[in-house]
Amino acid sequence: MRYLTAGLIALYLLSAGGIATALLEPELSLWIPYLLVAKIAVILLALGSGILVARPRWTVPILGLAAASTMAVPYPLYTAVVAATFLGGFLLWRTALSRRAALALVIACYSCSILAVLLPRLDPGMRFNVMMVLFIVAFILFAGVVASLFTWLFIKVFEALDRSFAYSFLYLLPLLGAPSYLLARGILPLIPPGEGAIQLYTALGLALDVVLAIGLVLLLTARILGVRLGPRHFVPLVAWKLLRSQRVVPTAKTRRLLRLRELVPQGRTIRHWAPWLEIILVVSLASLTSVVASTLVTSTSWLTLVRSAAFATAAGLLMARFLSTLGRWHLVTLGASFALGVYSWHLIDRATISGETGVPLWLAPVLGVVPLLLLLAQSAVRLVLWRLQRLERLPARLDPRLAPSLETRIKEGVGASIFVSVVGVAIGVWALIVVLSVMGGFSGEMQDRIVRTKDHLMVKAKDRDAGIPGALEVAHSLASVEGIVSASVYIEAEAMMSSSSNISATVTVRGIDRAPASLTFLEESLVAGSTQLFRHPENLVSYPHLTPLPYLEESGASLWAPTELSDENAGLMPMPMVGESGRERLPGFPELAADEGDGTAAAADQDEENLPELAGAPGLIAMPTFGAAPETADAEDSRPYLGGSGQHVLPPIIIGQELARSLGGGVGSRITVISPDGDVGPMGVQPKARAFRIAAVFSTGMYEYDLKLAYMYLPDARRFFNLSTAIDHIDVRLADLHRADEVRTLMLPLLEKSKVEVMTWQEMNRNLFSALKLERVVMFIVLGFIILIASFNIIASLIIIIRKRLAAIAILRTLGASSGEVTRIFFMLGSAAGLFGIASGVLMGLSSCGIIEHLGLTLPREYYIRSLPVAVDGWQVTQIALAAFLITALAARYPGRLAARVELVEGLKDER
Amino acid sequence: MNDDRKPVLEIQDLHKTYYHMGKDVSILRGVNFTVNSGDLVSIVGKSGVGKSTLLHVAGTLDKPTSGRVLYEGQDVFAMSEKELASFRNAQLGFVFQFHHLLPEFTALENVMLPALIGRIDFSLARERAESLLLEVGLKERLTHRPGELSGGEQQRVAIARSLVMEPRLIFADEPTGNLDERTSDGVHELLFRLNTERQLAFVIVTHSFALAKRMTRHVVMRDGQMFTQSEVSD
Helix, strand or coil: CHHHHHHHHHHHHHHHHHHHHHHHCHHHHHHHHHHHHHHHHHHHHHHHHHHHHCCHHHHHHHHHHHHHHHHCCCCHHHHHHHHHHHHHHHHHHCCCCCHHHHHHHHHHHHHHHHHHHHHHHHCCCHHHHHHHHHHHHHHHHHHHHHHHHHHHHHHHHHHHCCHHHHHHHHHHHHHHHHHHHHHHHHHCCCCCCCHHHHHHHHHHHHHHHHHHHHHHHHHHHHHHHCCCCCCCCHHHHHHHHHHHCCEEEECHHHHHHHHHHHHCCCCCCHHHHHHHHHHHHHHHHHHHHHHHHHHHHCCCHHHHHHHHHHHHHHHHHHHHHHHCCCCHHHHHHHHHHHHHHHHHHHHHHHHHHHCCCCCCCCHHHHHHHHHHHHHHHHHHHHHHHCCCCCCCCCCCCCCHHHHHHCCEEEECCHHHHHHHHHHHHHHHHHHHHHHHHHHHHHHHHHHHHHHHHCCCEEEEECCCCCCCCCHHHHHHHHCCCCCEEEEEEEEEEEEEEECCCCECCCEEEEEECCCHHHHHHHHHCEEEECHHHHHCHHHHHHHHHCCCHHHHHHCCCHHHCCHHHHHHHHHHCCCCCCHHHHHHCCCCCCCCCCCCCCHHHHHHHHHHHHHHHHHHCHHHCCHHHHCCHHHHHCCCCCCCCECCCCCECCCEEEEEHHHHHHHCCCCCCEEEEEECCCCEECCEECCEEEEEEEEEEECCCCHHHHHHEEEEEHHHHHHHHCCCCCCCEEEEEECCHHHHHHHHHHHHHHHCCCCEEEEEHHHHCHHHHHHHHHHHHHHHHHHHHHHHHHHHHHHHHHHHHHHHCHHHHHHHHHCCCCHHHHHHHHHHHHHHHHHHHHHHHHHHHHHHHHHHHHHCCECCHHHCCCECCCCCCHHHHHHHHHHHHHHHHHHHHHHHHHHHCCCHHHHHHCCC | CCCCCCEEEEEEEEEEEEEECCEEEEEEEEEEEEEECCCEEEEEECCCCCHHHHHHHHCCCCCCCEEEEEECCEEHHHCCHHHHHHHHHHHEEEECCCCCCCCCCCHHHHHHHHHHHCCCCHHHHHHHHHHHHHHCCCHHHCCCCHHHCCHHHHHHHHHHHHHCCCCCEEEEECCCCCCCHHHHHHHHHHHHHHHHHHCCEEEEECCCHHHHHCCCEEEEEECCEEEEEEECCC
């Protein structure tokens, strides 16, 4: 107990050291009070529980976690020091310091270290180096003492307690070191590295502390009040015990070791060292992982030194462990996760810091996460089995400390046989969550793109020729309805487009209003050009040459370009073209051959076409030609694109990215729009064609839209399509998409007079959405089968357990348990397995989704979505969990009944 | 038979027939006997004469083909399954040759189990179990599992378990059948001590001459029938 107390005090000092470090860093100051309170609470409670309860079983993991969370203080320096603590401790531990001397040293070193941190801050300079040396030396000494105490503590506990428990706890330590770093920088990259990450990191440590403190308070209260924790009723008690039961038989290796043991004289043999070595190894690995990870981020020379030392020590310890007759699989996983984890973070950091990637970056998370998952899985298994893996006690002459390290084989273990079905359920739930979230992400993404581009509510005239009488007024009045953001009129017609190189398929052309509201939604998806250019097409011809504006101004030729235009377009200058094809053509625009469009325009175009050739000498652009253009541009209803000098400017058009690519054009290119119903000529109806100039290119993310949608001005469209007066559509945009139906009913009174129909966005895309929904339902069913099959596994393993535990069932019945109670025991076993599987499946699923979302799995180009979208729907996850629980609970029901029907007398004959 | 001792168990014309391979195999053919409180009854006989079957039927673990088993005048097989279960829990104790302790439970928990099944408060159950284990001399073995106990210790735990609900009648099927002589003697002493201290009635099926000879009454079974019923005074 004295040692325990000493260890706790040391730990307290260590935590306080963390706080002191935090105090010195301004960005952490926010957390200091909480940290302080939490740390002190944890330590005091740990002390209290250790001394009052005198049950180190609870104290030790708590202390360990507190230590680990202290290590999580995100300072490479500090972490390095803590790591050095354990390294130095390994050496000093052997020197057998007295406890009093150790404490004195602790205090001395601690003050020295604070001094060492403080001084360089006050007076940076030569003293810094001196103090740094002091600091390191002091801390290594301190480290040695603390480490010796800790190690001693662990050993004590190790001897006193269930060894497998201690082992599983020790295995958790590296999990707390590396992954907290991983969490801070990898899985949660939302917070940029730096201040945010540090706070997050600290918050993690803090959260750990708080959870510990709460747990401890509960535990202590229960102890003081004499409340027994755990099941009190025999049904859950038996179920719980059964779940944890396992028969383990010594394997050939064990027997060999037993024989060997008899030959080895009592004394200092390998068995004496094995557990010690393992403890040191795991503790060192934990700290080393964090220190190496940190040093890789801020790799200065002396830290590199520490890193090399760390690697060397790790290698040495791994060897030691290998020699210490302990399970070699643990060694492999630990070693692999350590090395790969470090390497992966190295990759990531190198990429984030210097932007240089020698190795493909995706390798990093794979390398980092896979072994971590392995380790997690291993630890999970260990946690489940740590109780089960108790050897039936080996002969007394075998050192019990060796027992957990012996290779054992699981036989007839209830927990072990159920574990397989647990894994099945977990995989099922995991697959369901991931697949449905990705599908949800896809459909959400699609929905998003659809509503971004198209009407939320479409008001459409029933009679197209008649249109909507007084459409503009109607639209105006609609805009004031609650929930409606804007309402704008438009007309729609079909046309084809052609360029010099290609002809498009049918394109839906929308003639839109000049009102800003009509353009707002379009504006968001523009990738080149701007609505400004759409409004002022006269600027379009010179668009690619706007760059030298200042130069022009200097030469006094600023007349043609309004200043606000130059400001607004400044950002767009460098990349006016879209797509690779467009980029190739940047220097000179692909101009269409003058087609059969009206002659005057063609003539004007000839003038314009000369401009690109002048690009090389921007200052020489023939500005006066366009000088007067802006003044006329605002005249709405007359032919608006006539320059002041009577020159034609081509009407503007906005097209989609895919269409632009297929036509081989970009902003400023000329394209010809061809309408099938043209004028009646001597040969019948002749297609009508007219040249337009691309003012902007949009990308909605929907291939369909990007290829088959174009916008032009309402008057242009009317003129072109011969739709003299009628406006037949109103595009209504909503504040809240899901209120579409509601808003529609609000709208109806305003539309009574006109013969119109109103469609919501869901109705317009009903086929798409219902197909997506059907797909999800089908996936749910198909993947649900995994859970179904896993639940059959539960049935099978429960039946096996029942067959093997006939005697236990019979004795329970003999002692007066009713058959219903026996049924419940096995039902509980089955549902516990199910629940455990579901819980781990949900965890796995959510973390996979998180990883997919944050790492962004890049999709092949064909999918038109850059990275795999993920949308985790909480309700959906709940549904999955509930459905899975229902299935597993139903599955657990049947074997329970089987157990109740066991013949008592038959069971009692069973000698097992 | 002393009149002041009330009959605890009455068995009336008990028949048990198994149907096996198309033939009826008669195990018990009209067994009658009575156990009074504080009786020490041994059932002896060759293998396969139906000793264990008699014990199981009398202990309500198996149903008779015909005949009645009365506990203090009440026909136990007229009870519902649930009533029978709680009756077994409260009134009867069992000790088996293969002790049948639950290997996952510690000695203490094994002893507590009947009390927990009988819905007795956890701490009370624990107290009772502790004092019983103390009584059977296993003070140091409370937290050991059956696998960590010797055969004799296991059987003591089983005896403690049968006592925790304070029954009046304990059925034991070859309680020392698996133990060596010295260990058996210890267990026997324990049984006799409990009999005298607590006025517990025991019905013990045994092959052990040493045990049978110290019982107050002997029942010899032959061909499914009660052959002799003798009373021995100490």
